[in-house]
Amino acid sequence: xxxxxxxxxxxxxxxxxxxxxxxxxxxxxxxxxxxxxxxxxxxxxxxxxxxxxxxxxxxxxxxxxxxxxxxxxxxxxxxxxxxxxxxxxxxxxxxxxxxxxxxxxxxxxxxxxxxxxxxxxxxxxxxxxxxxxxxxxxxxxxxxxxxxxxxxxxxxxxxxxxxxxxxxxxxxxxxxxxxxxxxxxxxxxxxxxxxxxxxxxxxxxxxxxxxxxxxxxxxxxxxxxxxxxxxxxxxxxxxxxxxxxxxxxxxxxxxxxxxxxxxxxxxxxxxxxxxxxxxxxxxxxxxxxxxxxxxxxxxxxxxxxxxxxxxxxxxxxxxxxxxxxxxxxxxxxxxxxxxxxxxxxxxxxxxxxxxxxxxxxxxxxxxxxxxxxxxxxxxxxxxxxxxxxxxxxxxxxxxxxx
Amino acid sequence: xxxxxxxxxxxxxxxxxxxxxxxxxxxxxxxxxxxxxxxxxxxxxxxxxxxxxxxxxxxxxxxxxxxxxxxxxxxxxxxxxxxxxxxxxxxxxxxxxxxxxxxxxxxxxxxxxxxxxxxxxxxxxxxxxxxxxxxxxxxxxxxxxxxxxxxxxxxxxxxxxxxxxxxxxxxxxxxxxxxxxxxxxxxxxxxxxxxxxxxxxxxxxxxxxxxxxxxxxxxxxxxxxxxxxxxxxxxxxxxxxxxxxxxxxxxx
Numbered sequence: 109x110x111x112x113x114x115x116x117x118x119x120x121x122x123x124x125x126x127x128x129x130x131x132x133x134x135x136x137x138x139x140x141x142x143x144x145x146x147x148x149x150x151x152x153x154x155x156x157x158x159x160x161x162x163x164x165x166x167x168x169x170x171x172x173x174x175x176x177x178x179x180x181x182x183x184x185x186x187x188x189x190x191x192x193x194x195x196x197x198x199x200x201x202x203x204x205x206x207x208x209x210x211x212x213x214x215x216x217x218x219x220x221x222x223x224x225x226x227x228x229x230x231x232x233x234x235x236x237x238x239x240x241x242x243x244x245x246x247x248x249x250x251x252x253x254x255x256x257x258x259x260x261x262x263x264x265x266x267x268x269x270x271x272x273x274x275x276x277x278x279x280x281x282x283x284x285x286x287x288x289x290x291x292x293x294x295x296x297x298x299x300x301x302x303x304x305x306x307x308x309x310x311x312x313x314x315x316x317x318x319x320x321x322x323x324x325x326x327x328x329x330x331x332x333x334x335x336x337x338x339x340x341x342x343x344x345x346x347x348x349x350x351x352x353x354x355x356x357x358x359x360x361x362x363x364x365x366x367x368x369x370x371x372x373x374x375x376x377x378x379x380x381x382x383x384x385x386x387x388x389x390x391x392x393x394x395x396x397x398x399x400x401x402x403x404x405x406x407x408x409x410x411x412x413x414x415x416x417x418x419x420x421x422x423x424x425x426x427x428x429x430x431x432x433x434x435x436x437x438x439x440x441x442x443x444x445x446x447x448x449x450x451x452x453x454x455x456x457x458x459x460x461x462x463x464x465x466x467x468x469x470x471x472x473x474x475x476x477x478x479x480x481x482x483x484x485x486x487x488x489x490x491x492x493x494x495x496x497x498x499x500x501x502x503x504x505x506x507x508x509x510x
Numbered sequence: 511x512x513x514x515x516x517x518x519x520x521x522x523x524x525x526x527x528x529x530x531x532x533x534x535x536x537x538x539x540x541x542x543x544x545x546x547x548x549x550x551x552x553x554x555x556x557x558x559x560x561x562x563x564x565x566x567x568x569x570x571x572x573x574x575x576x577x578x579x580x581x582x583x584x585x586x587x588x589x590x591x592x593x594x595x596x597x598x599x600x601x602x603x604x605x606x607x608x609x610x611x612x613x614x615x616x617x618x619x620x621x622x623x624x625x626x627x628x629x630x631x632x633x634x635x636x637x638x639x640x641x642x643x644x645x646x647x648x649x650x651x652x653x654x655x656x657x658x659x660x661x662x663x664x665x666x667x668x669x670x671x672x673x674x675x676x677x678x679x680x681x682x683x684x685x686x687x688x689x690x691x692x693x694x695x696x697x698x699x700x701x702x703x704x705x706x707x708x709x710x711x712x713x714x715x716x717x718x719x720x721x722x723x724x725x726x727x728x729x730x731x732x733x734x735x736x737x738x739x740x741x742x743x744x745x746x747x748x749x750x751x752x753x754x755x756x757x758x759x760x761x762x
Contacts, residue, residue, distance in 0.1 A: 243643065246687075246688060248683065248684065248688060249680075249683055250680045250681070250683040250684035250687065251573070251684060385645070386645040386646070387642060387643050387644055387645055387646075388643075391642060391683070392642070392676075392679040392682065392683040393679075393680040393683055393684070397673060397676055397677065400676040400679075401669055401672045401676055404664035404665075404667075404672050404675070404676070405664060405665060405667075405669065405672060406665070407664070407665040
């Protein structure tokens with residue numbers, strides 16, 4: 109099992125204001141950011157990423173826009189800094205929201221450049237992005253996934269083509285001379301990752317052999333992993349744990365109380381992430397027809413998508429850390445506790461090769477964050493690294509576009 | 511279902527007399543509501559459901575209001591409509607205007623009821639309310655003189671019909687997301703409309719405010735502007751009889 113540390117580089121000083129207004133995203137005016145405070149926070153967060161390299165963890169960066177929950181507005185920009193500050197860690201961009209980007213060739217250039225800069229340590233997420241990312245980008249939510257797949261195919265072809273330029277006149281994107289410089293060290297492309305919440309995404313990722321990641325709910329993750337494994341089997345290959353990733357808040361302490369306290373602060377991210385003004389939560393076309401029918405049929409006041417292991421819906425905006433333990437949103441406690449929780453989770457999921465370690469969620473201060481990272485790396489990581497050694501590796505390499 | 515230029519369209523026909531092609535709003539056709547019957551007392555009403563909405567099929571290649579304009583011009587030819595009245599509300603008004611700047615041969619009257627499709631204001635102005643940036647309840651407050659008239663209980667609706675509504679919402683988004691619910695070039699060509707045109711506006715429309723009715727009237731040669739009291743953005747829905755009466759007086 110690999111472990112990738114990440115944080116969203118939150119601007120938590122504005123969370124109270126966002127909660128009061130009912131949205132931390134899209135419509136919370138940027139006057140609520142003090143750029144001087146943001147300067148301190150960004151540099152602090154980057155120090156925390158650098159620490160991960162020292163203690164042997166890999167690093168993940170994501171991006172969001174127009175929000176107090178996440179100041180990383182460009183995964184490649186953040187990774188460019190981190191690439192220079194690290195030596196060993198693999199660097200995961202998870203990722204570029206390619207259905208919201210007007211220029212996929214630019215994405216291919218950024219990723220290739222990063223791979224060259226960091227000496228081939230890059231892993232490349234091409235993601236759909238959350239529904240509330242539609243408004244800041246003003247991308248059309250209708251036919252979003254058709255645009256996603258065209259951008260995906262174009263990016264992979266751009267990165268893996270060495271005898272260009274080539275012509276691309278598609279439904280959404282038009283270029284007559286695609287020929288990116290430099291090209292990536294990892295050929296044909298760095299490993300490609302996707303994200304999702306549904307079995308359908310699992311199947312589509314399996315058709316490409318990409319790594320698929322999800323977050324915060326074991327109940328949601330399992331059907332997606334299972335769909336992936338089944339689809340791979342249908343296509344004649346075996347998907348190993350190295351194709352699956354799971355993001356979870358982790359708080360480790362020298363005592364159980366300390367671990368729970370840290371996890372509770374990190375889970376502040378989960379409690380705020382979904383606080384978004386209504387119209388931006390479900391732009392037409394973003395969610396499937398079936399999901400939208402179910403929402404209208406259920407009427408107003410429907411429950412959230414996360415359920416605990418007994419099947420009860422959990423309100424993520426208010427849940428306690430104990431409730432979050434029940435939904436696999438959080439792993440927390442002493443190193444022994446956390447090793448046990450991860451081992452149990454891995455068993456229930458059928459083997460997850462990548463743990464995305466959400467280790468900073470706003471109000472956890474620098475000392476706690478650094479201690480959490482160090483303690484995890486020293487006491488937990490060595491005991492979970494070999495968890496899936498008994499399982500067969502994937503029998504197919506990640507593929508480039510046809 | 512009728513296949514027109516390769517597109518399967520669900521079409522309601524009602525009444526006798528002069529043909530009237532009714533192009534529905536972004537909210538959909540809702541053919542069981544009274545406006546089609548009110549119009550059918552005076553006209554032979556032909557009311558297609560736009561591709562993507564309801565049971566009409568949206569082809570993969572179709573994504574612009576231009577496509578709809580050509581499709582309905584083909585439909586008018588296919589049904590051999592002559593001396594017909596072309597009526598569109600909201601999104602349907604945009605489609606009707608795009609048709610009329612291209613070809614009015616089969617039509618002798620045009621009625622645009624609170625059409626989307628043109629923007630007259632500047633960079634920071636929102637002539638057309640951002641229906642996708644407001645909560646549903648807020649949109650309803652802007653769209654209706656009395657939002658209760660537009661209330662729909664989806665929990666009691668069959669799933670096949672809900673599916674039509676959901677698909678319609680996505681299609682509305684597809685055609686109108688960017689530029690938002692208008693074609694920046696359309697206003698430059700409205701002078702081409704060469705048939706008598708009535709611009710109708712609900713007095714309490716705040717999706718596109720009644721003041722924009724005058725902009726449309728001024729852009730179309732010889733057009734007249736009338737308003738309908740106690741109605742918002744969907745005057746045919748809130749005041750079906752007054753709506754039908756206005757059209758009958760103009761084109762009956």
